[in-house]
Structure formats: C-alpha cells, structure tokens
Amino acid sequence: MSRDNKSNVQRIAAILKGFDADNTPRRTHEILQDLGVSRSTGFGLLRALHTAGWLDRRDHGLWCLGGKARAMIFAPLEPAAMAVPRKVVANPRLAASNGATENAGPELEWDPALVRMVDASRFRHPGPYRIGFSNASTSNAWRRAMLQSLNYARKIAQNQIVSLQVLDAGDNPRVQLEQIDELAASGIDLLLISITSVNDTALSDRLGALAAQGLPIVAVDRRPNDRSSLVSFVTASDHRIGRVSALWLAEHLGGQGRIWMLSGLEGASPALRRQQAALATFAQFPNIRIENVSYTDWTAAGGAAAVARILAEVTHPPDGVWCDSGLQGVGSVRQFLELGLTLPAHTGGDLNEMYQLCLRHHVPMAALDYPAAMGARAVELALDVLDGAVVPRRVEVPVQIVLPRGFETASVKADTWAELHVAWDLGVDAILSQGPALRSALPSDKSRRVG
Amino acid sequence: MTQDTYDRAVEIFDALLSGPTRGHHATPARLIQAAELPASTGYRHVATLEAEGLLRRDDTGVYLSGLAAMRTGLRAFAAGRVAPVAQPVVVQLRQATQHSAFLAVSQNMELWVGPHSVGRETRATSIERHYSFDAVPAFTLGTASETGLRSIRDKMMRRAGALLIPVEITADRIVHLGLMLRAPRGPRPALTRALEQAGSQIQSAIAGSL
Numbered sequence: 001m002s003r004d005n006k007s008n009v010q011r012i013a014a015i016l017k018g019f020d021a022d023n024t025p026r027r028t029h030e031i032l033q034d035l036g037v038s039r040s041t042g043f044g045l046l047r048a049l050h051t052a053g054w055l056d057r058r059d060h061g062l063w064c065l066g067g068k069a070r071a072m073i074f075a076p077l078e079p080a081a082m083a084v085p086r087k088v089v090a091n092p093r094l095a096a097s098n099g100a101t102e103n104a105g106p107e108l109e110w111d112p113a114l115v116r117m118v119d120a121s122r123f124r125h126p127g128p129y130r131i132g133f134s135n136a137s138t139s140n141a142w143r144r145a146m147l148q149s150l151n152y153a154r155k156i157a158q159n160q161i162v163s164l165q166v167l168d169a170g171d172n173p174r175v176q177l178e179q180i181d182e183l184a185a186s187g188i189d190l191l192l193i194s195i196t197s198v199n200d201t202a203l204s205d206r207l208g209a210l211a212a213q214g215l216p217i218v219a220v221d222r223r224p225n226d227r228s229s230l231v232s233f234v235t236a237s238d239h240r241i242g243r244v245s246a247l248w249l250a251e252h253l254g255g256q257g258r259i260w261m262l263s264g265l266e267g268a269s270p271a272l273r274r275q276q277a278a279l280a281t282f283a284q285f286p287n288i289r290i291e292n293v294s295y296t297d298w299t300a301a302g303g304a305a306a307v308a309r310i311l312a313e314v315t316h317p318p319d320g321v322w323c324d325s326g327l328q329g330v331g332s333v334r335q336f337l338e339l340g341l342t343l344p345a346h347t348g349g350d351l352n353e354m355y356q357l358c359l360r361h362h363v364p365m366a367a368l369d370y371p372a373a374m375g376a377r378a379v380e381l382a383l384d385v386l387d388g389a390v391v392p393r394r395v396e397v398p399v400q401i402v403l404p405r406g407f408e409t410a411s412v413k414a415d416t417w418a419e420l421h422v423a424w425d426l427g428v429d430a431i432l433s434q435g436p437a438l439r440s441a442l443p444s445d446k447s448r449r450v451g
Numbered sequence: 452m453t454q455d456t457y458d459r460a461v462e463i464f465d466a467l468l469s470g471p472t473r474g475h476h477a478t479p480a481r482l483i484q485a486a487e488l489p490a491s492t493g494y495r496h497v498a499t500l501e502a503e504g505l506l507r508r509d510d511t512g513v514y515l516s517g518l519a520a521m522r523t524g525l526r527a528f529a530a531g532r533v534a535p536v537a538q539p540v541v542v543q544l545r546q547a548t549q550h551s552a553f554l555a556v557s558q559n560m561e562l563w564v565g566p567h568s569v570g571r572e573t574r575a576t577s578i579e580r581h582y583s584f585d586a587v588p589a590f591t592l593g594t595a596s597e598t599g600l601r602s603i604r605d606k607m608m609r610r611a612g613a614l615l616i617p618v619e620i621t622a623d624r625i626v627h628l629g630l631m632l633r634a635p636r637g638p639r640p641a642l643t644r645a646l647e648q649a650g651s652q653i654q655s656a657i658a659g660s661l
Contacts, residue, residue, distance in 0.1 A: 008460035009467075009496045013503040016523050021531025041457075048457035052465065065527035068465070073524030073556065073565035074472065074580045075516040077538050078545070114539040115656035157502045373510075380504065380518070392535050398542045413549060413571070436508040 010159075011035055011045055016054060016069055021390075025062035078398055111237070113394040118231060123216040124388025125189070128162040131382055132183030133192040136222055137171040140298045140327050142350050142372055145431030145438075146221060150192075150375030152437035160383055171265075173200040184210055190382050191215055195222045198269045204229070216385050220378035222269050231385055234378040234395045238270045241368045242277030242324065244401060244412055245347035248366035249320045251409035252345055256287035257319030262306055262328050262348075264298040270370065271295075274324040282322075291318065296328035303331025311339065320345040326354025326367060330428075333357045349402055353428035355418050364407055367418065371397040373435035463488060467500055470514060472580070477512045521566050528556045528563075530619065530626045536656045537566040540628065544649045545570045548642055551578055551631040552649075555615070558624045560584050562600065573631040576611055579604065590617045590625055593654060595646045597632065614642055616650040619657055628653060 006014075018034055019026060032042035046063060049055040053068035131154075138144045147166065154164045165183060169176035173196045180203070183191060191210065195203060204226045211217055211229035219227075220234045227233065249259065259282065264271035275293070282288050292310055296302030303323065311317065317336065321344055323329035329348030334357070336343045348354060349367025358365040374397045384391050400415035408414055423430055423438075430438065466486035476482040483493030500506040504519030522534040537554050544552040545568040553567035562582040569578065585599030595616040602609050612632040619626040628650045630642055 007495065007499060008457060009464050010499045010503070012460060012464045013500065013505055017503070017519060019523070019526050019531075021526055021529070021534070023526050023529045023531070044457035045460070048461040051458065052461045054461065054465075065523065067527075069527035070524055070556075070563065071580070072468070072516065072520040073528065073554075073563060075518070075521035075524075075566045076568065077541055077566050078568045112652070112655075114543070115536045115652050115659075117535055117656065117659065156498070159499075159502055390532075390535055392539065396539055398546075415546075415571075435510050436512050438510070439512055 008041075008045060011037060011041075012049065012054075015045065015049065016065065019065050023064050025058045025064045028061040028063065031063065078400075111239075111394075111396075114392065114396060116393040117390050118393050119390050120216065120231060120385040121388040122214075123190070123231070123385050125386065127160045127383075127386065129160060129189045129383070129386050130163045130187065131161055131165070131190050131192060131379070132186065132188035133164065133166045134176055134180050134183060134194070135166055135168050136176070136194040136196045138168050139171060141429045142298070142325070142327055142370065142431050145372035145434040146194075146375040148375070149373050149434045149437040150220075150379055152435075153376035153379035156376075157379065157383060161379075164379075169196050171196050173197045173203055177202055177206055180206055180210070184215060188215070190386055191217045192220055192378055192382060193217060193223075194220050195224050195269075197267055198222065198225045198272075199267065200224070216382075218378060218382055218385060220374055225269075230393075232381055232391050232393055232395060234374050234381055234397065235270075236371050236374060236397045236399045238273035238370075239277045240399055241370060242274035243281050244368055245274075245324075245366055246278035246281035246322060248403075248409055248412040249322055249345060249347055250282060250285045250288050251411060252364055252366075252407070253288070253319050255285045258289050258291050258316075259320045259322055260291055260307070260310060260318045261293040262296050262303055262321060262323045262332060263293060264296060264324050264328065266295040271298075271324060278322055278324070296323075296331070298325055298327040300328065300331035300334070303328030304335045305331070307332045307335040311335075311341075317341050318344050321347070323348030325349070325370065326351040329354045330357060333361070333363060337361065350431055350433065351428070352423055352426055352430040352432055355402075355422035355432070356424070356428065359404060359418055359422060365404060365418065366407070366412065367402040367421075368399050369402065369431075369433035371399060371433040371435075372431045373397055373433060373437070376435060376437065463492075463496055464500075467493075467496055468505060468516070468520065471506070471516055476514050482506075482514050525554075525556075525565060528624055528626075529621070530556055530624070532657050533619065533626055533653060536653055540649050540653055541566055541568050544568075544628070544630065544645060547645050547649075548572070548630060550633075550642060551576065553578060553629050553631075555627045555629055556624050557584075557588075557627060560587070562627070570631075573633055576631050576633075578631065579609075579611075582611070585610070588615075590615070590620070590627075592617050592620050593647070593650060595643045595650070614646055616646050618650050618653040 053066050055063050056066040154161050167179040176196045204224045207229040216231045218232050219230050223233045263275045294306035296306050321332050326348040330353045343363045345364035347366050349369040377397050402418050402421045403414040404418040470482045470485050479497045504517040507517040525531050525534045541552045549572045550570040551573040554565040556563050567578050579602040582600040582602045598613050598615045600611045613629045615627045615629045617625045618628050
C-alpha cells in the first residue's frame with residue numbers, strides 16, 4: 001500500500017524532479033523509497049513514464065530523464081516584450097546631441113553576487129513545512145502588496161506549507177527582536193525576514209545565533225548589513241532603480257537643471273542603495289544640480305510634506321523631482337497640482353495612482369516598479385532551501401522600465417508603456433508589481449480612484 | 452490499479468504541462484479545457500503542478516512553464532548546474548541588449564532553446580523550441596560566434612541568426628548562451644561584449660559549483 005494520499009500526477013512530478021544536475025541514473029528501489037509508494041504503484045508509474053518517453057531505461061534497473069523531459073527546458077522567464085513599430089525617441093534633438101548611435105549599447109552592469117550559489121542540502125528535510133515571516137511592517141501599500149504576494153504563494157503551495165506565521169514589527173527593531181524569538185520558539189523550519197533596520201546589531205546577533213543553531217534564514221526586500229546569517233536574499237536591483245531613473249531624468253532634462261530628491265525611509269537598505277546609485281549617476285552630468293535630499297517614509301504624506309517645505313523656502317519649482325518610489329511620488333505630484341504649479345518631471349512607480357496621475361496630467365515620468373512579487377519568490381526559494389537544492393545567494397526579481405509613450409531618452413528605453421501598465425480598473429493604492437496575486441485579491445476600492 | 456491508470460496519469464501530466472506552449476490560457480478552466488480533461492479532476496492537477504513549480508502564472512494570470520520544469524529539462528541534458536543562474540543571467544543580458552536572450556543546448560546539428568527572455572529589438576523574430584544549424588558549427592568555449600539557424604513551423608522553414616557562446620562543453624552536448632540577431636544586421640560589437648561578459652559569469656558559476 002502507498003503511504004500517502006498523493007495523486008499519481010504529484011508522484012510523477014516527484015519522480016522527474018528527483019534526478020540530479022547530471023541526470024545520474026537512479027535505481028528503481030531508490031526512486032520508490034523516496035516516493036513512499038508500493039512496488040506495484042511505483043513500477044506502474046515508471047513503466048508509464050518510460051513508454052511515454054519521460055524516462056529512459058538503463059541497465060540493471062537504472063533510470064534517467066528521457067527525451068520528453070528534455071523538452072521542458074523551453075521556458076519564458078519574463079512577459080514578452082512589447083512590439084516597437086518604429087523608433088520612438090522623446091527628444092530626437094537630445095539623442096543627436098548626445099551622439100547616440102546604434103553602436104552605443106548600454107553596458108552590462110553585472111553583479112557577481114547573482115551567480116554565487118549556496119548548497120542548501122544541510123537544511124533538507126521532508127515536508128510539509130512550518131515557515132515564519134518576521135515582517136518589518138505593513139506601513140505602506142507596497143509592503144501590504146508584498147505580503148499579499150507571499151500569502152498567494154503560500155496558498156499555491158498549501159500542500160507543502162502546513163503553516164505560515166506572519167508577525168508585523170511595525171518598523172520597530174525591538175519588537176522585531178521579540179517576534180523573531182517568538183517565531184523560533186514556535187518550532188518553525190525556516191525564517192523569512194524583512195529587517196526593520198539594517199544596522200541594528202542586536203537583530204544581526206540574534207539572527208546569527210539562530211543560524212548557528214541550524215535555522216535556515218532567508219531575507220526578503222530588506223536584509224541586515226551583516227548577511228552572514230542568511231542562506232539567501234530575495235530582492236530587486238535597487239541600484240538599477242536608482243541609476244536608470246536618475247539617468248532618465250538627467251537625459252530628459254537635456255543634461256541640465258535643478259533636481260529635488262525624495263528618498264524613502266531613512267536607514268532602510270533599498271532607500272540607501274537607490275539614493276547612492278542616483279547620486280552617482282547625476283554626478284556624471286555637471287550641469288545637473290541636486291538642490292536637496294529629503295526622506296519621506298515612503299508615504300504620500302511624507303512626499304507632500306517634503307515638497308511643501310521646500311517650496312516654502314525657494315522661489316522657483318525644480319525641473320525634476322527624483323523619487324525612489326511612487327509611494328511618496330504621488331504626494332509630490334498632488335502637492336504641485338494643489339498649488340497650481342507646472343508639474344516637473346517625476347520618477348517613481350509602484351503605486352497605481354502615480355501612473356494614473358502622471359498620465360492624466362501629462363507629467364513626464366519614468367518608473368521602475370520595485371517588484372512586490374518578491375514575496376511569492378521568497379516562498380518559492382524557502383521551499384527550495386528546505387528541499388536541499390542549490391540556490392543563489394542573492395535572487396533578484398526582474399525590474400521593468402515603464403515610460404509613457406514618447407518619453408524614451410537616448411539611453412533609457414521602455415520595457416513597457418505606462419499606458420499599458422496602468423490599471424484604470426483598479427484602485428489608486430493598487431501595487432502593480434505583485435504578479436498574479438494582484439488580480440486574485442479582493443477588488444480594490446474603486447471609489448478611491450484619482451479624480 | 453491497472454497499468455491504464457498510470458498511463459492515464461502520465462497523459463494528464465503531459466497534457467497540462469504542454470498546455471502553455473499551445474496557447475494563452477488565463478484561467479485554470481481554459482488550461483483544463485485545452486488539455487481536454489474533466490473539470491472535476493483538472494483543477495486538482497493544475498494546483499498540484501503549480502505547487503510543484505512545474506507551472507506558474509504571469510502577471511495577467513496566463514499559465515507558463517514553471518522554473519522547476521526548466522530545471523528538470525536542463526537536468527535531462529545533464530546541464531542542471533546552469534539552472535540556478537539561468538534567470539539572472541538571461542534577464543540581465545536581455546535588459547542590457549534589448550535582444551532576445553536565451554540558454555540553449557546543442558547536440559550534433561540540433562539546438563534546443565531553453566529559458567529565454569524576448570527583447571524588443573528582436574521581438575519580430577519568434578523564438579522556437581528547436582533549431583537546426585545552417586552549417587556544421589565550430590564552437591570554442593567562451594568565444595561568441597554568429598550562427599545561422601533553421602526552424603520548421605507550419606510546414607515552412609524559417610531562418611534566423613543568433614550569436615552563441617558555449618558556456619559548458621561535454622562529449623555529447625554543448626550548453627550555449629545566446630542572443631537572437633536582427634535579420635539584416637550582423638552582431639554589433641556591444642552585443643558580443645555583453646554576451647561574452649554574461650557567458651563568463653555562467654562559466655565561473657559552473658566552475659564554482661563543481
């Protein structure tokens with residue numbers, strides 16, 4: 001008798017996924033043992049897989065993946081790129097003056113950390129698993145979307161995850177420290193963490209102690225400065241977000257102008273890395289002047305307050321407002337609108353309202369959504385770790401460049417148009433980068449659309 | 452259970468897994484319908500395959516092959532070591548060049564395309580699952596070369612050009628990183644540079660995993 005209630009389709013998946021990187025032949029009894037099924041069921045499945053070409057038979061009861069399994073390599077990694085019927089350049093004069101040519105391709109900015117692997121075989125044990133998530137906070141729409149994405153992935157993998165316990169630290173490192181202890185004491189198999197403060201040594205020390213005790217820890221979105229306790233870190237390229245958005249703004253302004261910078265949360269690693277990358281990029285344009293840098297806590301109120309404060313001190317609005325996210329960007333745009341001022345070019349995506357506002361009021365904008373879908377990716381990675389796979393030490397969820405039509409620059413081309421990206425049927429606080437979780441969630445409050 | 456039961460399970464597995472390659476299915480119901488399965492059991496099997504990572508959904512809900520499927524496919528070519536680095540390398544290469552980037556495996560005169568990302572510059576050239584080489588290729592590890600490819604679809608042969616760099620060579624197969632090329636042009640120096648840089652990353656990752 002079989003020792004589980006799995007379906008045969010599930011068993012087939014387990015058989016095919018059980019081969020190693022070199023497709024080393026496996027013995028029948030070894031496969032059956034891993035599967036936990038009776039001999040008759042096991043032999044029946046192996047025979048059927050062999051007949052259909054999924055498995056090849058080797059001598060003396062050995063099996064390896066067959067021709068049909070090879071066909072599985074064909075897999076799109078991103079949504080298909082949009083069609084480009086003709087070259088669209090926002091300002092052809094600018095492109096010409098910059099000397100942009102067909103041969104001036106962008107340099108590949110390679111982060112070697114992306115191909116560093118870690119063998120998680122020491123964490124392998126049979127499921128189903130108990131996972132704990134120590135979340136920095138749910139203080140803004142993006143964080144709530146990331147959590148929604150994480151819960152979506154848990155729902156998909158409900159057979160493998162017996163419980164997912166989520167605790168919200170409310171951006172307080174002391175609270176997070178207590179919650180980590182609480183999660184660890186509850187007997188979780190793996191800890192997911194989004195750290196409240198990158199420099200908090202007490203948190204880092206506690207994570208280090210738990211890692212030393214054998215608890216696998218995966219960070220998502222925010223990690224501690226000391227990453228030695230982590231198996232892996234799921235993130236997106238903050239450097240790319242900062243650099244590309246700054247490059248677009250500088251090129252859009254023809255290489256000269258006054259810029260105000262609105263960063264997110266002081267002390268949060270994504271805000272720090274985006275700001276550093278943007279400053280380094282602006283520094284390449286001698287006639288770009290950074291007039292001020294403000295922190296906004298990634299909230300619309302923070303963005304509006306920062307802009308109001310600066311406008312009270314200066315006589316002229318800026319030529320551009322660099323925002324590391326639309327979370328505060330919407331506050332800035334709203335403030336200019338309320339005061340009846342000409343809207344300067346803005347950067348920052350994430351929030352549906354940012355796209356709705358900028359498109360409705362024809363604000364030049366560039367956005368790179370920080371993917372909230374990393375929540376789901378973190379759960380997938382957690383399952384890979386507990387399955388003992390070789391996993392990347394750093395996982396970057398791809399970030400797409402979103403521009404309104406007609407606003408490409410010499411170096412910054414759109415992956416998708418803002419007009420296609422915006423969701424007019426969803427609420428203003430929808431985060432568009434949360435993957436399939438976005439449409440599976442309850443309908444947003446449509447009454448709160450941008451007016 | 453009879454052997455028919457197991458054969459039927461394999462048929463269901465096959466039908467659901469090949470669904471994404473036969474069309475855009477934005478709901479489980481459509482995928483189940485395309486696989487010609489009864490709804491009563493179809494939902495359970497789709498959920499199983501999604502949970503196993505063999506199927507996944509894009510932002511609009513359309514079903515795609517999952518990352519575990521790609522990993523298993525590469526293992527079937529004894530090239531599983533490149534699987535963990537496939538996504539970051541291919542996506543970064545696409546972002547840097549805006550050309551369609553892919554990993555592929557060749558055996559003799561045949562080339563099987565694996566994980567890929569379509570770039571806007573080569574959007575008009577669809578990526579096929581399988582190609583034949585136009586001429587007997589001579590590859591050198593770590594060196595990019597322009598290669599003519601042929602594919603047959605709908606009883607029509609199509610030609611395409613690709614820039615390929617071998618990142619792992621064994622006696623019976625070669626793993627390549629590649630970029631599709633725009634038809635009237637040859638490879639630009641910037642493309643070759645980007646491909647060689649990305650290829651060297653995969654080579655070092657493979658070396659590090661040995």
